[in-house]
Amino acid sequence: MDIFTIHLPIAGMDFNLGLLLLIGFTVGVCGGFFGIGGAWIVTPALNIFGFPMPYAIGTDLAHMGGKSIVSTIRHGKFGNVDIRLGLAMIIGTTTGMEFGASLVMYLERLGLAEDYIRKAYVVFLALIGSYVLYDYLSHVRRAKKAGGEAPAYGTTIAQRLQRLRIPPMVNFPASGIQCSVWLPILVGLLTGVVASVLGVGGGFIRMPALIYLIGCPTLVAVGTDLFEVMITGAYGAFTYGVKGRVDLIAAMWMLLGAAIGAQLGTVAVKYVRGYSIRLLFAVTIFIACISVLLKQLALQLASSVMILAAGITISLVILGLLFRGVARERAARGGLEP
Amino acid sequence: MRTRGLCSKLKALFTWMRNAPLALAVFVLPAVALAAGGGKPATKLVNVADTRNLEPGFEKFVADTYNDNLILFGLLVVVIMAGMGAVLGFTFDRLVGLLGINLGKLDHHE
Numbered sequence: 001m002d003i004f005t006i007h008l009p010i011a012g013m014d015f016n017l018g019l020l021l022l023i024g025f026t027v028g029v030c031g032g033f034f035g036i037g038g039a040w041i042v043t044p045a046l047n048i049f050g051f052p053m054p055y056a057i058g059t060d061l062a063h064m065g066g067k068s069i070v071s072t073i074r075h076g077k078f079g080n081v082d083i084r085l086g087l088a089m090i091i092g093t094t095t096g097m098e099f100g101a102s103l104v105m106y107l108e109r110l111g112l113a114e115d116y117i118r119k120a121y122v123v124f125l126a127l128i129g130s131y132v133l134y135d136y137l138s139h140v141r142r143a144k145k146a147g148g149e150a151p152a153y154g155t156t157i158a159q160r161l162q163r164l165r166i167p168p169m170v171n172f173p174a175s176g177i178q179c180s181v182w183l184p185i186l187v188g189l190l191t192g193v194v195a196s197v198l199g200v201g202g203g204f205i206r207m208p209a210l211i212y213l214i215g216c217p218t219l220v221a222v223g224t225d226l227f228e229v230m231i232t233g234a235y236g237a238f239t240y241g242v243k244g245r246v247d248l249i250a251a252m253w254m255l256l257g258a259a260i261g262a263q264l265g266t267v268a269v270k271y272v273r274g275y276s277i278r279l280l281f282a283v284t285i286f287i288a289c290i291s292v293l294l295k296q297l298a299l300q301l302a303s304s305v306m307i308l309a310a311g312i313t314i315s316l317v318i319l320g321l322l323f324r325g326v327a328r329e330r331a332a333r334g335g336l337e338p
Numbered sequence: 339m340r341t342r343g344l345c346s347k348l349k350a351l352f353t354w355m356r357n358a359p360l361a362l363a364v365f366v367l368p369a370v371a372l373a374a375g376g377g378k379p380a381t382k383l384v385n386v387a388d389t390r391n392l393e394p395g396f397e398k399f400v401a402d403t404y405n406d407n408l409i410l411f412g413l414l415v416v417v418i419m420a421g422m423g424a425v426l427g428f429t430f431d432r433l434v435g436l437l438g439i440n441l442g443k444l445d446h447h448e
Contacts, residue, residue, distance in 0.1 A: 007391075007392075007397075009387040009388060009389060009392060009397060009400070009401040009404075010387045010400070010401065010404055012387070012388060062415050062419050063419065065416070065419045065420065065423065066419035066420060066422050066423030066426075067423065068423070069420065069423030069424055069427050070423055070426055070427035070430065070431075071427075072427075073424075073427040073428065073431055074427075074431055074434075074441075077431075077441060077443075078441070078443060078444045079443040079444060080444065219444060230423075233419075234416050234419070234420060237412075237415045237416050237419055238412045238413070238415065238416050239412070240412075241408070241411050241412030241413075241414075241415040241416070242408050242409055242411070242412035243408070244385035244404065244408050244411070246411075246412075246415050248400050248404075248411075248414070248415055248418065249397060249400060251415070251419065252418065252419075252422065255419065255422050255423065255426070256422075256426070259422075259423070259426035259427065259430055260430060262430075263427075263430040263431065263433075263434055264434075267434055267439065267441070269444075270439075270441075270444055326437070326439055329439065329440065330438070
């Protein structure tokens, strides 16, 4: 055993420390930028590198809660967190997560957990990626036609849902919307079930749901989602911990790498527009989808290289946007000085 | 004119040389990482941590808690992750603030 290998007594295996930090950092950058927990990298990556799927899910959820605290602190200071909306969603999310966790344990007893979870992953990733990409392309087309800023569409799904007058109606000033309190609760319930079954904080489902079903601006969706991921991650860590499916030592090392990445990824949102985040999000989702599909087709090596390569590439793109933005900001500030 | 063309070609070459190792690293790193930690997914699903070879310390404490009381272990996971997250979050937030970036409220433009 070399100095970079640590023993993980709970998962019952030795693991490379650099790999844990790398996975953590990569997922931290992506998570802070997209407002997701990043389980699309962590769960398959840990599983591919030797963690049984239920341990990978639990360990991922554990570090996700801690990492989301890092991002939420920064997004909160940027004014991107709608705490009232986040709290309304939590009621549905926690209930949904408990249903989902029981379903995973049931599938595990039947020996179907790994297969079913992976198939569900592929379907969800493909659906969400397609919709976000379609939305981005429509936006670009409308902007081209208008010769600049894209005009708003007719009526969006979110606007229709906001018009449902089921009391009590609530104002969410940080998001600039008013809707029935049942809307965020039901969206939370749905995303909670899916999140728990797939072993994710739910970010990659909830972030688009906040934009397309509730009607939040992209940056508020990112920040509010991270607030949600923080709570659901903590709740998921507890339920999986009680079921004995968390390797705490691995989660701690991953969190160290993730905290650095999350801070950088969160600050990067300052330098991009909402639709740029949506485009990168769609690309990321498709890459994740292809890698999980490759694994389903028993192309293990190709899948594992692809998922880490994709994570690192997206992280580098985000870091590139951050450094370019900082350089421009400094140059602009330098130009203003006498 | 020819000198300018040559300069732009050299500039392109230098850009390529600067970016090539980065692009290579993106694909090589995961492969190296895979070689370092890779293997077939393990199959352990029994809730017992092997503490026989562990020295007294934090790892042993975690493993013992896991073996003795899973509810306490679940609470320990949440407390440690939340504590680490808060400490690291405020620390790195302060460090980024020292870089001189304007970290005020953002406009929500799409």
